Amino acid sequence: MPKTNLGQFLYSERIRRQYESISDYLKDYTNIPISEPYYRDIETGRKKIKVDKAETLCKALKLNKREFYYHLLGDVLPADIMKELLKPIVNTTFKTPSEEFNKLNERISILRKAYEKKLIEEPYIVDAKIVKYLDDNLEILPLIHFIYMRKISTFEELQKIIVKNNIKKQFTQIIDEFERYNIAIINRKEKTVVRYRKIFKIPKTEMGIKFKDRFLKSEIDEATRTIKKEQTISPDNTFIYSSIACIKNGMGLKRVSDKLTDLLAEIEVEESSLDEYDTVPYFVSIVFSSREKYDVRKNSGRNTNLKKEGI
Numbered sequence: 321m322p323k324t325n326l327g328q329f330l331y332s333e334r335i336r337r338q339y340e341s342i343s344d345y346l347k348d349y350t351n352i353p354i355s356e357p358y359y360r361d362i363e364t365g366r367k368k369i370k371v372d373k374a375e376t377l378c379k380a381l382k383l384n385k386r387e388f389y390y391h392l393l394g395d396v397l398p399a400d401i402m403k404e405l406l407k408p409i410v411n412t413t414f415k416t417p418s419e420e421f422n423k424l425n426e427r428i429s430i431l432r433k434a435y436e437k438k439l440i441e442e443p444y445i446v447d448a449k450i451v452k453y454l455d456d457n458l459e460i461l462p463l464i465h466f467i468y469m470r471k472i473s474t475f476e477e478l479q480k481i482i483v484k485n486n487i488k489k490q491f492t493q494i495i496d497e498f499e500r501y502n503i504a505i506i507n508r509k510e511k512t513v514v515r516y517r518k519i520f521k522i523p524k525t526e527m528g529i530k531f532k533d534r535f536l537k538s539e540i541d542e543a544t545r546t547i548k549k550e551q552t553i554s555p556d557n558t559f560i561y562s563s564i565a566c567i568k569n570g571m572g573l574k575r576v577s578d579k580l581t582d583l584l585a586e587i588e589v590e591e592s593s594l595d596e597y598d599t600v601p602y603f604v605s606i607v608f609s610s611r612e613k614y615d616v617r618k619n620s621g622r623n624t625n626l627k628k629e630g631i
Contacts, residue, residue: 324365325394331363333383351380368395393585443519446503448527453501455531458538459487460494467504467513468520469594469601475511518593539603555600564611580606 339345342360346352352359353376354369361367369377369392378388454461462485467473479491487494498513499506505514522528543558553559567573587604594601 324368325391326369326388327363327365329387329391330381333381334363349380349382351376353377353380390581393581442517443521444515444517445521445523447523448525450501450503451522451525451527451531453497453503454522455527455534457489457497458534459485460489461535461538462487463494464503464520465601466594468515468518471514471593471595473513475513478513536605540605543603553602564614576608580608 334342334345337345339348342363343356346356346359353373354362358367359377362369374388374392378385454464463478463481466478466481475491475495478494481487482489482491482494495506495508495513498504502516505516507514522532544560567576583606593599
């Protein structure tokens with residue numbers, strides 16, 4: 321069976337159209353942009369489709385574009401986001417007015433760009449020793465963020481980060497530890513620090529998840545404690561929105577899920593780096609958490625499947 325979201329989708333579509341043979345299937349469709357062996361590898365999950373071939377394949381096989389790009393993006397978004405934030409798209413054929421169709425194409429374009437970016441930017445997945453070190457030294461995280469938001473950082477800049485964030489540990493000790501734990505590349509002669517890759521990723525191990533929870537709590541505490549809170553997003557304030565809301569299972573949750581998908585993809589596409597003069601670092605977090613313990617009604621119309629999957 322296929323090992324990827326897109327592979328499973330392509331396989332299911334072929335079987336639904338009653339083709340047991342991939343060869344027979346591809347022969348009945350024209351303008352297929354890839355070879356049969358390459359298609360086999362995509363369907364079985366051995367390879368990922370190149371971005372420049374994705375849209376042509378979708379069109380040639382007459383697939384639903386929204387479903388196609390949903391599953392395509394599912395292979396590069398973190399699994400926890402796909403599981404907790406996104407709901408499966410209902411298998412339907414869209415018949416929309418031109419305005420809605422244009423809006424849908426714009427959305428697909430954003431998802432496609434996000435997918436392309438994820439393919440290019442392979443993360444630096446740290447090991448258990450680094451996770452343990454970070455958990456024991458939470459105060460040095462601003463340095464990690466700064467280093468991995470830039471192509472190269474100087475010793476002088478990092479010393480300013482230490483002062484600005486009231487980090488107690490000595491700079492020389494931190495540099496020694498960064499080198500020892502392979503957190504970044506240290507050039508003592510040039511007095512610079514370079515990231516290993518653009519994305520610094522904590523693994524989804526038990527230790528990693530606990531550390532990320534602790535990091536999340538510390539950043540939320542920081543956001544709600546010292547910075548001015550406003551109703552708009554700007555470099556000198558914290559925008560906070562929170563609510564207890566009642567949302568209908570089914571289409572209500574699906575609409576929220578669609579907008580979250582758009583937002584996550586938009587952030588991926590728009591993300592810049594501190595190498596650009598007009599950028600500002602932001603802490604961004606989305607929490608969408610069920611509160612069924614607030615409800616004591618019986619037979620209140622809950623959808624069991626949605627309840628188990630979460631959003």
